[in-house]
Amino acid sequence: MTADSYAAAAGLVERSAAAYVSGVPDSPADDGFFGPGSVTWRVSTDLARPVAGLRALLMQALHPLAMAGVDQHSGWRQDPVGRLAATSAYLATISFGDRAAAERAAARVRRIHEHVSGVDAITGSPYQASDPALLLWVHVALVESSIEAGRLFGTPVSAEDGDRYVAEMVVAAELVGVPRDQVPSSLAALGGYIASARPELRCTPAASESMAYLLDPPGLADDLAEIWADVRDGAVAALPAWAREMYGYSLPEPLTPARQTEIRQALGVLDAVFLGEPGVLEARQRITLRMRAARRG
Amino acid sequence: MRRILAGAAIAGALAAAVAAMLRWRLGPLRTRRGVAAVKLAVRGGVRYAGSAPRLFAAAGENRERLRNDLALQTAEDIADTLGAMKGVLMKLGQMASYLDDGLSPAVRRTLSRLQDSVPPMSAELAAGVVTEELGLPPERAFARWDPAPIAAASIGQVHRAITHDGRAVAVKVQYPGIAESMAADLDNVALLRRMLRVTAPSQDVDALVTELRDRVLEELDYHREAENQRLFAAYYDGHPTIHVPAILGELSARRVVTSELAGGARFAELASWPQEERNLAAETIYRFVFRSLYDAHAFNGDPHPGNYLFHGGGRVTFLDFGLVKHFTDVELQPLIAMVRNLCVENDPGAFRRAMEDAGFLMRGAPLSTEVVVDHMAVFYQLVRESAPLTITGDYASTVVRRFFDLRSPVAAYVAIPRSYVILQRINLGLFALLGELNATANWRAVAEEIWPFVRGPAATPMGEAEAAWRATRPAAMRQAAGPPVRPARG
Numbered sequence: 001m002t003a004d005s006y007a008a009a010a011g012l013v014e015r016s017a018a019a020y021v022s023g024v025p026d027s028p029a030d031d032g033f034f035g036p037g038s039v040t041w042r043v044s045t046d047l048a049r050p051v052a053g054l055r056a057l058l059m060q061a062l063h064p065l066a067m068a069g070v071d072q073h074s075g076w077r078q079d080p081v082g083r084l085a086a087t088s089a090y091l092a093t094i095s096f097g098d099r100a101a102a103e104r105a106a107a108r109v110r111r112i113h114e115h116v117s118g119v120d121a122i123t124g125s126p127y128q129a130s131d132p133a134l135l136l137w138v139h140v141a142l143v144e145s146s147i148e149a150g151r152l153f154g155t156p157v158s159a160e161d162g163d164r165y166v167a168e169m170v171v172a173a174e175l176v177g178v179p180r181d182q183v184p185s186s187l188a189a190l191g192g193y194i195a196s197a198r199p200e201l202r203c204t205p206a207a208s209e210s211m212a213y214l215l216d217p218p219g220l221a222d223d224l225a226e227i228w229a230d231v232r233d234g235a236v237a238a239l240p241a242w243a244r245e246m247y248g249y250s251l252p253e254p255l256t257p258a259r260q261t262e263i264r265q266a267l268g269v270l271d272a273v274f275l276g277e278p279g280v281l282e283a284r285q286r287i288t289l290r291m292r293a294a295r296r297g
Numbered sequence: 298m299r300r301i302l303a304g305a306a307i308a309g310a311l312a313a314a315v316a317a318m319l320r321w322r323l324g325p326l327r328t329r330r331g332v333a334a335v336k337l338a339v340r341g342g343v344r345y346a347g348s349a350p351r352l353f354a355a356a357g358e359n360r361e362r363l364r365n366d367l368a369l370q371t372a373e374d375i376a377d378t379l380g381a382m383k384g385v386l387m388k389l390g391q392m393a394s395y396l397d398d399g400l401s402p403a404v405r406r407t408l409s410r411l412q413d414s415v416p417p418m419s420a421e422l423a424a425g426v427v428t429e430e431l432g433l434p435p436e437r438a439f440a441r442w443d444p445a446p447i448a449a450a451s452i453g454q455v456h457r458a459i460t461h462d463g464r465a466v467a468v469k470v471q472y473p474g475i476a477e478s479m480a481a482d483l484d485n486v487a488l489l490r491r492m493l494r495v496t497a498p499s500q501d502v503d504a505l506v507t508e509l510r511d512r513v514l515e516e517l518d519y520h521r522e523a524e525n526q527r528l529f530a531a532y533y534d535g536h537p538t539i540h541v542p543a544i545l546g547e548l549s550a551r552r553v554v555t556s557e558l559a560g561g562a563r564f565a566e567l568a569s570w571p572q573e574e575r576n577l578a579a580e581t582i583y584r585f586v587f588r589s590l591y592d593a594h595a596f597n598g599d600p601h602p603g604n605y606l607f608h609g610g611g612r613v614t615f616l617d618f619g620l621v622k623h624f625t626d627v628e629l630q631p632l633i634a635m636v637r638n639l640c641v642e643n644d645p646g647a648f649r650r651a652m653e654d655a656g657f658l659m660r661g662a663p664l665s666t667e668v669v670v671d672h673m674a675v676f677y678q679l680v681r682e683s684a685p686l687t688i689t690g691d692y693a694s695t696v697v698r699r700f701f702d703l704r705s706p707v708a709a710y711v712a713i714p715r716s717y718v719i720l721q722r723i724n725l726g727l728f729a730l731l732g733e734l735n736a737t738a739n740w741r742a743v744a745e746e747i748w749p750f751v752r753g754p755a756a757t758p759m760g761e762a763e764a765a766w767r768a769t770r771p772a773a774m775r776q777a778a779g780p781p782v783r784p785a786r787g
Contacts, residue, residue, distance in 0.1 A: 047381055155373075265482060268381025289366055 006077050006209075008219025012084070013270075017277030019085040023092025024283035030098045033172070036287070036294035039157060039165040043146045044095045045287060047267050048154030052146040053088075054235035057214060059141035061207040062246055063200060065127035066134045068120035071206040073129070080213060094172055096287060106175035113177070122204045132178045139173040140184060140193055147187075148238045152255070153264050162187045203246040211247065224273070230266035233259075368419040372474040378415055380478045384452065385513075387415070417454050420444035423470045430550035438548065439468075446470075451516060451619060452479070457558060464557065466545060469519065471552035476517040483510045516619035519554040525595070525618040526556065532593045535769065537762035538581045539588075540614045559614040561606030567734065570607075577611030579688075579736030580743060580759055585615060586727055587747045594629060596622045600726030602733075611759055628717075631655030637750050640681050640741075645670045655717070662710035672707040676724070683741040693732025696725065 034040040046052070061067045070076050076083050093105040116129035127134065143166055150156055157165060163186045173183040184190040215232045217225075233252040236244065244251065253259060275281050369375050379387070418426075423446070427435040435442040439458040446454035453471040460466055515521045523544045530541040540559070548555035567575055582605070590596050597618055606614040634651035638644045645666045652658040658669065675696055679686060738757070745753030746760050755761040 047377075261481065265382040268383050268482075269386065271381070272383050272386055285367060292366060292370070 006080055006213045006218075009081050009213075009217030010219040010221075012081050012217060012220060013224065013273055014277060015081055015085040016088050017274055017280050019089035020092050020274075021277075021279035021283045023089050023094075024096045024286055025098060025101060026286070028096075028098035029100060031290075032094075032096065032098050033102055033175075034095060034168055036290040038168050039161045040095060040168045041287070041291060042155075042161075043150060043157065043165055044091075045284070045291075046146075046150050046154040047264065047271060048149040048152070048234075049146075050231050050267060050270060051153050051234040051238060051263070052142075052149035054214065054231060055149055055238045056142040056145035058211055058235060058239060058247070059145060059243060060138050061211055062203060062243060063134060063137045063197075064120050064123050064202055064204045064207070065125060065131070066138055067204055067207045067210070068118065068122075069116050069127055069129045069134065071210065072118050073116045076210065080210075080217075094175065102175065110177050120204070122206075123202075130177055132182060135176050136173060136178050136182060136193075137197055139169070139176070139178065140190060140197075143169050143184075144190055144194060145238070149234070152238050152260060153234055153267060159187065166190050198242065201243075201246065203248070208247065227266050227270050227273075230263050231270065234263040234267070365419075367416040368422075369416055369472070370419045370422055375418075375472045375474055376478060379452070379472065379475055380482075382482050384475055384479045385482045415449065417446045417449065418470070418472060422473065423454065423456065426470050426473050426552055427468070429473075430553040431548060435468075439466075451617070452476075453552075458555075460545065460548065460555075464545070466548070466555050467542070467558045468548070469554045469556075471517070471519060473552070476514075476552070479517060480514055483513055512620055512622070515621075518551060519549065519619075520551055522617075522619045522621075523549045523554050523556075525597075525621040526554075528593070528595065529589070529597070529615070529618060529621075532589070533585075536766055538577075538611045538613060538759060539585050540608075540612065541618075542614065542616070559606050559616070561608045561614050564602035564605055564607070564730075567607055570609075572735070572737075574607075574609060574611075575734045576736050576738060577759065578605075578607050578613055579731050579734045580738050580757065581611045581613045582727070582730065583738070583740065583743060584747070584759070584763065585613070587744065590624070590629075591633075591747055591749055594624045594626075596624065600730055602730065631657075632717075633748075633750065636677065636680070636748070639670070639673070639677055641748075641751065648673075657711055657717075659710040659712070662707075664707060664710060669707060672705055672711075679740040680744045681741070683739060683745075685737055685739050686741075687735060687737040688728065688731040688740075689735060690732040693728040696728045 043052075061070075070083075074083050090105055090109060094102045097105070110130065113129035113135075117127060119126050129135075147157060147162055147165065166187055166189070167185045170180060170183045170185050174180050184193045215236070217228065220228060236249050236252055237255045239249075275284065369378060417423075424435050424442075424444070427433075427438060431438045435444075435456070435458065440461045440463070441459040443457040445456075447457050447467075448455040450469050452475050453469050456468045456470060458466050458468050523546065526541060527544045527546075530543050533539045533541050542557040542559050545555040545557070562570075567578060570578075586596075586600075597615065597620070601617070604615065604617040606616065608614065631651050631654050635648055635655065635657075638647035638651055649658065649666050649669055652669070652673070653660045662669075674681070678692075679688065742753065742756030743760065745751045746756055746763075755764045
């Protein structure tokens, strides 16, 4: 299989937007697992979110068994955009939905994971998608990527808020089935976990192909492709050097303050495009109103 | 589907507008990449505008409360809303919003609402800016201060107030932090330069980026705007139909500009006025544009429909002097030579030479003079014959399309030198505006009154009133004698 066997990425923005909108409730029964005063809401509405998402995928894919599960089961190659949209919808529901909606979404994911198992062709290891070790890697990669992307291209969180965010997000890991005591709950623990997981990581052909696809998705409109190139550069630059080395990526260009600004500006344009999709602005406004209300106390 | 097509149409128009504003030598293939970036930028801006009012509409009677709850309360809110290129996108959308390149009225309305998609500042945030700029909170700087804004302005909003000596005024207050963030967006290369990183020699690109930057940065400095408005107000003082609200200098600063409050009908209301009234309004706008150019050597580059208030009988109040271009004699002479040689002297060869002198046409381009004249004539059609002529929407579109027609054999050899970028902008905006009014006049006869090389007799009753006004003016205000004041560039 080569990267050519993936379906085109047309509709990336439209479908991600629709997925996002579907996860932001009109009239939630409660504030969900985080709430409008949480650091999680702030991080989840950050301009750098697309870089965070792409960097998270790049990190997650380095776990051979996590990657194998996605590659062999999820319809990833047939409909990568649909798979990404489903993840976006899930994350929006977990973050902004009420508790019942979040629990329903998590139960659905756990059910799907029960049926995902196999043997990774490269390492020869058996895997189970419901394995807490895999789920934890996926979780940690997202949390750490959100902090890193925000630090470089969005609104950085303070060390204190970073700790709060990591702690808040523990529940997200629990929702998909990771025992609470296994989940890092501070920045230091997060870093420690990543260091300890590194020996298991490697860039399999499935990871390499999948990520090559994501970094340069075929079928994007020209204009969007240009903006995506900046998002990609941002995500690659935000990776730890060892992860870039595993993929064999070179640093696109030094991440000077000017280049950071350029990437931020591209993210601003992408955000404007995203906001123009049906329902996105309204969803944002719902979130803003709730965050404002929380700020007023 | 309609939405997609409309979006594509706007994207095309705005891409073309920006391409022209930031004119490089257009090779259709080579610019594709740059234009694509602009299209995306525009698509973003347009969709942003298009979807923005929906929540408000859906909210019905809660609309005001909701708008209030969404009000921008902190500098961070403003950065989130207008930072990272979004303010610049809106500015570009605004610049193009009067262009009619086959746009439906609905799409044009959407574009002109672009600014409305940004929530207003909260009363506290606006008051904070006034306090910082004037040294007093608004309720002390003014005898009365209305904390609810009456209008959105470019990168700011307008409040009503009454001064301590009893004058009703409009106070434009800029979003805090926006000047810095837009300056950074314009300054830090990125998208703008990528649009331009086409094929032109880099110094050309730099010059064009600089021109766009300078003009937008000037708009961010309300000192500059106040200075320009003062200049126009002084020039048109006592004019029978042109009114420019006076500036109150002591209540103006970098991010606050206070001017006399003007009432009047909005452009949209003009549609329901009798054609006679619309013709008179159009004649006043036409006179304003070309008197300003030929006599005051200044050009207000923002022919946005929102910048006019109409009072009937052709009387028009002109608002918003944020984007004014001042011309030197040297810059103006080629324009005069072009119109003179084409329309008065009927000397196509001299017309072509004037175009070349101005840098509009490459010297030695392998084109016959007939082809050049044929391409350019549409821009002068209004003033080639002395006869009543109606500017239809179709005509306005034709002009705009011709301007942006990359397939024309002439396109490869024409360029807009930096000094004239703004001029083109208002020229096209003016056509679009007059086209929307479906205005009829003997434009040639009016132009002859104004052309310094003709100084023809009054062609209309308005012309007679204007001539009487001019007779009362000091000589320096009457002759094409260099700009009265050239504000220091900053």
